[in-house]
Amino acid sequence: DDNNKESRGALVVLEGLDRSGKSSQCSRLVSYLEGQGLSAELWRFPDRTTNVGQMISAYLSNASQLDDHTIHLLFSANRWEKRSLMETKLKSGITLIVDRYSYSGVAFSSAKGLDIExxxxxxxxxxxxxxxxxxxxSPDKAAKRGGYGDERYEKLEFQKKVAEHYKVLHDASWKVVDACQTIEDVEKQLQEIVLSCVTECQKGKALSSLWS
Ligand code: 2DT
Ligand code: MG
Known part of the structure; x- marks a missing residue:
C-alpha cells in the first residue's frame, strides 16, 4: 500500500573491539528481522570483495605495507564505493545490519596517532x-575469548588504544550493550533496540549524513 512505498529500512551499525561478538550478533539480528517478516541484509566493512577491499585485506594480513594515511583513505573509499547502493537498498525498504563502519575507521586510525578531525x-x-x-x-576480557587471529591490529596493546579512541567517539545516541553477558542476553537486548529503530524509520524518519 501507499504507506509501505514511503517506508524505508534502517541503517544499523554494530561497533566494538575485536572479539566483542559483532559478527555473530549481526547475523542473528538479520535472522531475527527476517523472522519478523522484515527485509534485512548483513553488510560489513571493510568489504573485502571490491578492488579497494582487496588492497585493504592485503594490508590487514600483512601481505602489503601502506602509510597510515593511505590505508585510512582506502577504508573510507571502501565505504564511499558502497554509499549509493546502501541508499538504494534503504529506500527500497531493506534494513542494513552493518558490521563496523566509520567509527571503526576513525577509532583505529586515530589510535595509531592520526589526528581525529x-x-x-x-x-x-x-x-x-x-x-x-x-x-x-574490556580489551583484557576480549583477548581471553578464544584469542585473536594473525591480522594487523589483533593485539592486546593496540586494542587498548582503540578502546580509548572509541570512547572519544561515543555520543548520547549510541546504545551501549554489555558484551560480557551471554550471547542470548546480548541478542535479546539488541533485538529490542533494533526493532524500535526499524519502526521509527518505517514511520518516515529522514536519512541523514555524517557527521551531523
Ligand atoms: P574485521 O576484523 O571486522 O574484518 O576488520 N578497520 C575497519 C579499520 O581500521 N578501519 C575501518 O574503517 C574499518 C571498517 C578494524 C578488520 C580490521 O579493520 C579495522 C579491524
Ligand atoms: Mg578482525
Whole structure:
C-alpha cells in the first residue's frame, strides 16, 4: 500500500573491539528481522570483495605495507564505493545490519596517532546510521575469548588504544550493550533496540549524513 512505498529500512551499525561478538550478533539480528517478516541484509566493512577491499585485506594480513594515511583513505573509499547502493537498498525498504563502519575507521586510525578531525574528514557525507550499538567489553576480557587471529591490529596493546579512541567517539545516541553477558542476553537486548529503530524509520524518519 501507499504507506509501505514511503517506508524505508534502517541503517544499523554494530561497533566494538575485536572479539566483542559483532559478527555473530549481526547475523542473528538479520535472522531475527527476517523472522519478523522484515527485509534485512548483513553488510560489513571493510568489504573485502571490491578492488579497494582487496588492497585493504592485503594490508590487514600483512601481505602489503601502506602509510597510515593511505590505508585510512582506502577504508573510507571502501565505504564511499558502497554509499549509493546502501541508499538504494534503504529506500527500497531493506534494513542494513552493518558490521563496523566509520567509527571503526576513525577509532583505529586515530589510535595509531592520526589526528581525529583529519580522520573524520573523508567520512563527511556518508550516510549516518540510524542506530549505533556498541558491544562493550574490556580489551583484557576480549583477548581471553578464544584469542585473536594473525591480522594487523589483533593485539592486546593496540586494542587498548582503540578502546580509548572509541570512547572519544561515543555520543548520547549510541546504545551501549554489555558484551560480557551471554550471547542470548546480548541478542535479546539488541533485538529490542533494533526493532524500535526499524519502526521509527518505517514511520518516515529522514536519512541523514555524517557527521551531523
Ligand atoms: P574485521 O576484523 O571486522 O574484518 O576488520 N578497520 C575497519 C579499520 O581500521 N578501519 C575501518 O574503517 C574499518 C571498517 C578494524 C578488520 C580490521 O579493520 C579495522 C579491524
Ligand atoms: Mg578482525
Amino acid at each position: 583529519w580522520c573524520k574528514a573523508p567520512e563527511i557525507g556518508l550516510l549516518a546510521p540510524d542506530l549505533v550499538a556498541y558491544l562493550d567489553i
